[in-house]
Amino acid sequence: MAADDPQQPGLPGYEMAGAASPRVRIRWLVAVVTVMALLTAGWPLLNKIVADSRPLAAGTSLTIHPGGAVSARMGIGRGWRMMPAESNPRQRYLLRAGPAMLTVSAASLPAPVSDAELWAGMRQLLRLTHSGARVGGMTPFISTTGQAGIAGPFAVGAEAGTAIVFIAPADTATLQVVVLAPRSDADRVQAATRLLIRSVTFLSGPVLQGGDRLPGKVARR
Amino acid sequence: MTTAGTMMTAADSIRAVRATAVLACAFGTAVLCFGFFGFLLVFPRAAVLAVVLELPLLLVGFVLLRLLRPIRSPDFIWSAAVLIWGATAAAGCALLANQGLVGLWAKSEGVAFASNWSASLSAPLNEEVLKLCGVIMLVLAAPLTINGPLDGMIYGSLAGLGFQVVENVTYGLSSIPLSGGTNPERAVLNSALVREGITSLGSHWTMTAVAGAGVGFFVLHSRSRVARGGEVAEQGWRGGLLPAAVCLVTAIAMHVLFDAPQPSILVKVVVNLVVAGAIYLVLSGRFIDRARKVVATEEMAGLIAPAEAGCLLSRRQRWLSLRRVASAAERHRQLARQRLLLDQVDRDAALALIRP
Numbered sequence: 001m002a003a004d005d006p007q008q009p010g011l012p013g014y015e016m017a018g019a020a021s022p023r024v025r026i027r028w029l030v031a032v033v034t035v036m037a038l039l040t041a042g043w044p045l046l047n048k049i050v051a052d053s054r055p056l057a058a059g060t061s062l063t064i065h066p067g068g069a070v071s072a073r074m075g076i077g078r079g080w081r082m083m084p085a086e087s088n089p090r091q092r093y094l095l096r097a098g099p100a101m102l103t104v105s106a107a108s109l110p111a112p113v114s115d116a117e118l119w120a121g122m123r124q125l126l127r128l129t130h131s132g133a134r135v136g137g138m139t140p141f142i143s144t145t146g147q148a149g150i151a152g153p154f155a156v157g158a159e160a161g162t163a164i165v166f167i168a169p170a171d172t173a174t175l176q177v178v179v180l181a182p183r184s185d186a187d188r189v190q191a192a193t194r195l196l197i198r199s200v201t202f203l204s205g206p207v208l209q210g211g212d213r214l215p216g217k218v219a220r221r
Numbered sequence: 222m223t224t225a226g227t228m229m230t231a232a233d234s235i236r237a238v239r240a241t242a243v244l245a246c247a248f249g250t251a252v253l254c255f256g257f258f259g260f261l262l263v264f265p266r267a268a269v270l271a272v273v274l275e276l277p278l279l280l281v282g283f284v285l286l287r288l289l290r291p292i293r294s295p296d297f298i299w300s301a302a303v304l305i306w307g308a309t310a311a312a313g314c315a316l317l318a319n320q321g322l323v324g325l326w327a328k329s330e331g332v333a334f335a336s337n338w339s340a341s342l343s344a345p346l347n348e349e350v351l352k353l354c355g356v357i358m359l360v361l362a363a364p365l366t367i368n369g370p371l372d373g374m375i376y377g378s379l380a381g382l383g384f385q386v387v388e389n390v391t392y393g394l395s396s397i398p399l400s401g402g403t404n405p406e407r408a409v410l411n412s413a414l415v416r417e418g419i420t421s422l423g424s425h426w427t428m429t430a431v432a433g434a435g436v437g438f439f440v441l442h443s444r445s446r447v448a449r450g451g452e453v454a455e456q457g458w459r460g461g462l463l464p465a466a467v468c469l470v471t472a473i474a475m476h477v478l479f480d481a482p483q484p485s486i487l488v489k490v491v492v493n494l495v496v497a498g499a500i501y502l503v504l505s506g507r508f509i510d511r512a513r514k515v516v517a518t519e520e521m522a523g524l525i526a527p528a529e530a531g532c533l534l535s536r537r538q539r540w541l542s543l544r545r546v547a548s549a550a551e552r553h554r555q556l557a558r559q560r561l562l563l564d565q566v567d568r569d570a571a572l573a574l575i576r577p
Binding site: 032091106122124 | 230231233234235237238241245259260263264310314317318319320321322323324325327328329331332333335336346347350351354357358360361364397398399400401402403404405407408411443
């Protein structure tokens with residue numbers, strides 16, 4: 001403590017001001033540290049103890065951002081479990097099936113962008129969430145239900161997966177899906193990808209039929 | 222124990238508090254870096270932009286909140302210290318605490334309920350308590366800094382401001398994935414415009430200001446007991462518990478409202494601003510009245526010269542009176558005397574809030 005520290009005990013006015021005694025001060029310090037530790041470590045520990053998965057019945061369909069601008073529905077295959085602590089119907093679902101992982105995230109686009117820009121954004125987000133991710137090139141698609149999107153492979157260490165960006169009809173929103181599993185579980189990745197591409201439907205805005213895209217979008221594909 | 226020994230122990234205890242505060246701030250910083258460093262690597266321009274966009278709020282808020290303290294601004298170093306606490310220790314710990322509690326809500330009540338209510342049922346409790354811990358640490362680390370509810374309110378608002386700035390940065394970064402990573406700078410800019418242009422007027426600084434006033438009441442009651450030798454039990458620290466608890470609960474309620482799905486954000490901002498503003502006006506009005514009475518009494522007793530009394534309670538008048546002094550040594554002496562007199566006025570005016 002500096003010699004000219006105005007808070008130093010012993011200076012005129014310190015005791016007059018009724019400052020706490022050292023014992024009381026330490027007692028309060030312990031109380032503050034205890035409360036902080038309880039909140040900071042207590043909730044996460046309790047959260048870890050409570051089981052974190054909800055099995056999803058085969059044929060379950062999930063709705064993301066219900067009633068919102070990016071609202072979409074999708075079918076989920078057999079064997080997937082939802083992780084509630086990491087899921088929020090407004091923004092994101094995290095599902096697991098053994099070592100395989102599936103995330104679905106809704107995104108609102110600040111402005112319409114090209115497929116290349118969408119894929120560049122997806123590539124960056126994969127780098128953010130999966131350190132060291134190697135992302136391949138994209139392939140545009142239009143599903144049999146008329147849902148447009150882009151998809152491509154990516155790999156992280158010993159795991160490989162598929163990233164898909166579904167594009168909402170008005171080009172103002174996307175649904176980003178990432179399926180990742182050990183290379184030995186490639187079948188699960190392919191099955192999940194196929195089901196999602198078949199089943200994703202945007203609920204907000206007009207539902208388009210096969211090939212019925214906005215002119216600019218069709219021209220790009 | 223000797224007097225010298227007691228003083229050493231007091232100094233040691235203060236040193237222990239300060240060291241703990243530094244550790245807590247370092248821990249909070251590490252948590253925040255761990256949570257958001259990836260954005261700096263992948264979206265460096267957007268990450269820098271998110272920080273830069275918050276600097277005006279940080280600087281303007283810091284200056285304005287310190288100016289809200291009537292008569293004189295709170296100590297610069299301790300103002301900065303409590304702001305840093307809010308920005309690091311409170312924000313970092315809240316990140317972990319909120320993740321834990323939000324997860325528990327989702328597991329126990331389902332994701333649909335949690336998506337609407339987990340924020341308003343988690344953040345208010347965790348964040349208000351963690352920010353308030355900074356004000357309590359300030360009382361322990363710098364015992365003469367907070368004399369009453371008005372001081373507690375100002376320092377609380379600074380802790381809230383620090384928290385708010387860091388939270389805005391994290392919201393800005395989190396908006397990048399929500400926009401598909403397609404235009405990260407624009408996503409950050411949009412987030413900053415909303416959070417600085419609308420929500421900043423009634424966000425964390427208002428809530429922690431109210432909670433901080435409670436700490437000030439508690440300190441005031443504790444000192445009243447010490448000053449009276451513990452003879453008047455109802456004026457002791459227990460008397461400060463109720464106002465402190467009421468202030469904390471009010472701050473938590475403000476936060477619950479702020480994070481609730483309804484009403485609109487404008488209504489929430491106005492409510493918080495009105496609550497904090499009303500408490501501030503009452504406390505500052507009473508404080509200024511009491512300060513004037515204290516100065517008048519000291520002047521009548523001949524302890525303060527009329528010229529000193531005339532300028533003591535005004536920042537501008539004090540500054541002008543010092544400017545008129547030609548000698549640097551004399552100016553230094555007068556400045557020291559002004560500070561001493563203001564310390565006395567601060568304490569007496571604060572104590573008068575709970576004394577008949």
